[in-house]
Every structure is written in structure tokens, then in C-alpha cells.
Amino acid sequence: MRYNQPMKRPARESLVIVGSILAGALLASWQAVAKTLTQAITAVSEQRAWQASAIPDRVILTVTATPATAQAVTWRTDTSVAPGQAVAQLAPASAYPKFAEKAQIFIAHTEPLLTDLAPTHCHSAVFTNLKPETLYAYRVGDGTNWSEWFHFRTASDKPKPFSFIYFGDAQNDIKSLWSRAIRSAYSELPKASLLLHAGDLINTRKDAEWGEWHYAAGWINGMTPSLPTPGNHEYSGTKTLTPNWRAQFTLPENGVPGLEETCYFVDYQGVRFVSLNSEEKQAEQAAWLDTLLSKNPNRWTILLFHRPMYSSAKGRDNKELRAQWLPIIEKHRVDLVLQGHDHTYARSQNLKMGVNTQSRDYGTVYVVSVSGPKMYTVEREPWMQRAAENTQLYQLVTVDGGALRYEARTVTGEVYDSFELKKRRNRPNLLIERGPKTPERLGEPSKQ
Ligand SMILES: [Fe+2]
Ligand SMILES: [Fe+2]
Numbered sequence: 307m308r309y310n311q312p313m314k315r316p317a318r319e320s321l322v323i324v325g326s327i328l329a330g331a332l333l334a335s336w337q338a339v340a341k342t343l344t345q346a347i348t349a350v351s352e353q354r355a356w357q358a359s360a361i362p363d364r365v366i367l368t369v370t371a372t373p374a375t376a377q378a379v380t381w382r383t384d385t386s387v388a389p390g391q392a393v394a395q396l397a398p399a400s401a402y403p404k405f406a407e408k409a410q411i412f413i414a415h416t417e418p419l420l421t422d423l424a425p426t427h428c429h430s431a432v433f434t435n436l437k438p439e440t441l442y443a444y445r446v447g448d449g450t451n452w453s454e455w456f457h458f459r460t461a462s463d464k465p466k467p468f469s470f471i472y473f474g475d476a477q478n479d480i481k482s483l484w485s486r487a488i489r490s491a492y493s494e495l496p497k498a499s500l501l502l503h504a505g506d507l508i509n510t511r512k513d514a515e516w517g518e519w520h521y522a523a524g525w526i527n528g529m530t531p532s533l534p535t536p537g538n539h540e541y542s543g544t545k546t547l548t549p550n551w552r553a554q555f556t557l558p559e560n561g562v563p564g565l566e567e568t569c570y571f572v573d574y575q576g577v578r579f580v581s582l583n584s585e586e587k588q589a590e591q592a593a594w595l596d597t598l599l600s601k602n603p604n605r606w607t608i609l610l611f612h613r614p615m616y617s618s619a620k621g622r623d624n625k626e627l628r629a630q631w632l633p634i635i636e637k638h639r640v641d642l643v644l645q646g647h648d649h650t651y652a653r654s655q656n657l658k659m660g661v662n663t664q665s666r667d668y669g670t671v672y673v674v675s676v677s678g679p680k681m682y683t684v685e686r687e688p689w690m691q692r693a694a695e696n697t698q699l700y701q702l703v704t705v706d707g708g709a710l711r712y713e714a715r716t717v718t719g720e721v722y723d724s725f726e727l728k729k730r731r732n733r734p735n736l737l738i739e740r741g742p743k744t745p746e747r748l749g750e751p752s753k754q
Contacts, residue, residue, distance in 0.1 A: 356517035378556035392429035421513035465576030474675030485522035504646035505537025505612030537612035599638035618652035651694035
């Protein structure tokens, strides 16, 4: 090579060919190695993968009926942590690292939970007499084996702007694929005050699935209170509520007797959230809801339940449930109904008797969404303002005085749907579409 001659760049085609040869060679050698190792690789057993120990895991905050002054926490250990030994410590959060000197101790309530994998203990504590709008630090343990310190902020005791995240069914491949829904949602809205789950958090009664669910959410669950409602898959197999539910969630018991921690309500900074259990005692819940909403001092009312009033997937209409609950929803002019079950996305405008009112008459916005990877086909109906198939989504909702702003986002963070509801004196909510005007995701991605 002569100095005065510029180096000739290899043609792009040659580079591609060389790259392909190298990649092919690497793949072939990896396959050869993998083949020889296959016999040595075995799956880690579920018992081992999701084994409890004396170190707390599955730490989760859940809403209480008085979120300005009380906060519930639940966690899991093996059975070596006996009833009476489990405790939680709580202190006002401070940048001073020795804040724990001022910590109070709460003795936990311990519930045995026998799963398909092992006997475990679930422990819970309810922090009470808290100050509204205050940042606290807490940890859980047995005096020797502790969790890390987590922070949470109590609610205001009066109406004040806040945001929450709502997830449709997680249900399948929870560790592998639902994890990206909760993590993306949290990264987009880390100051969310609540995490709503519209049922079918898991697929079967297997404890490994709950292990995946807690793993996917990780420390997010220790920082932001959850507000879950059960779906049919929490009832799978024996048609009774999975024992994991009440053992691992510490939720209000202010609903229909017999449906404790599944049918309940919480007033949060000007919003009445109601969780209804779509799997049991539907008529009793209709009567209870009617009474509950007759005296409602909150400006906004949001319902959360699993089986939708208006189905978004083929052949899944819930006629009987609709006959029982819809008249109450319409009578009390519920603002927003958040649902799951149909493994698709569909969102209405203000809907009354199944017809869009275009904000001219009182109506309710209904949403069906899905956050996990299991997908069904949308059955297009006139009430659907925006729909999707084959798309994992989560929803970010902000309530700010007389305005409610809603966004559905894909797990890759794109805004897929958004609208705003505005309260108007003695008139129906005004619904303003905010787009985006991108094509709907209907069908397989390759066909779009
Ligand atoms: Fe379901
Ligand atoms: Fe489901």
C-alpha cells in the first residue's frame, strides 16, 4: 500500500457478506455447544424459584378505607417466622440516614398460606394515625431479617389533584412479558398514587404465578398502594377465590358481607373508587352499590371490575351482569368504568343504554383493556370510540379538580388513546377527544 493513496473502502455488499458469514459461523458454533450442554441444563424447580425464606419478600402496599391516615402493608416469609414475631417499623421519612431512631413498631398479623408449592406465612400491618400528605419510611421483618426501607406518601384528606395507573389483565407470561407493562407505566408516571388492577392478575391458582406477579412489580409494589379487583381466573379450578388473594392483600372490608377485600370502596382526594367482584353475589352488590352511591360526597366516581358491561371480544357478552349493574351505574351517573376480561382494548364515549351520548346526555365512559400478552379478537361495535387487538397497554389517569385526563399507552410508551372529561354544573361531563389519530391496531401486526 502506498502512503499517498487513500485506502479503498470495501464495498457495502462485501461487508454484508462477511457479516453474514461471521454471524452464521457464530450461530453454528453456539448451536453445537448448546447441543452438547442440553442434557446438563434442567429447569429450576418452581419450589426453588419461588421459595420463601425468613427474609421478607412479596412486599405490597394496599389501599385502606382511610388513605389519608392509614396504610396497609403485607409480605411473605417461610414458616420460621412465627405469629407474633413479624413486625413492621414506621418513621417519618427523612434525608437524615438515622431517621429510624424515631421508628414506631407495629406487630403484624400472621396468616398461614398453604400453596401448591409450600406452606408459607403472610404477614400484614396497618399503619394508623398517620398525617395526611406525609412521606413515611417503613420496613418489615422479624427483628433480625429485614426488608429495605420503602417510602410512601399518605393521601390528602381533601380533594386534590392526583394520578393513578390502571392495568387490564396481566394473567399470562407475567414475569416474561407483563413486567414490561408495570415497569413502563411506573417509569412514565412514577408519582402515581395508586395501581389499579382489573382482575385476572394471574391465570391459575399456582403460587408460581403469584411469584411472577410480585417479581414483575418488585419494589414498585412496596412504594405505591395497589387497588385490585379479582377476575374469573382468581376463581379458576374450584370456583372459590384463590387463598393467595386475602393472604397477600390487606384491603378494605367495607363492602358486601362475604366479599371482604374484593368488593369495597375508597374515597381518595375527591374520587370514590369502587371495586366490585364480578364473580359472586352480583345482585347483593347491585343493592349495596345503589345505597353507597346515594350518599357520595365525591365529585368523581370510578368503578373497577373484571367482566365488562359491554364486551369488546367476540361471543363474550355479560347480559345478566349488565341487567343487574347497568341501571345502578346509569342512575348514579358514574363517570368512568374500568374493566378487563376480554383481552382487547375498547373505549367508549359517554355511553347510555349502549348508545354514545356525545356528551349531550348523562353517560359513562367504559374501558376494557389488557396489559398482559394474551390476546383476543375485537368485535367492532358502534359504541367503541377506539379499539385495539394484539397490543399490551396500560392507562395513566389524572384527576385535577373538574377535569379527568386519561391516556392509554402501549408498553413501549406510545400514547394510543386519550381523552379528557370535564365536569359541568348541572350538565353531563364534556368529553374531549385528544387522539392520537393513528390507525387502530386491529389484526396481526403484519397485516396492519
Ligand atoms: Fe377474565
Ligand atoms: Fe383474562
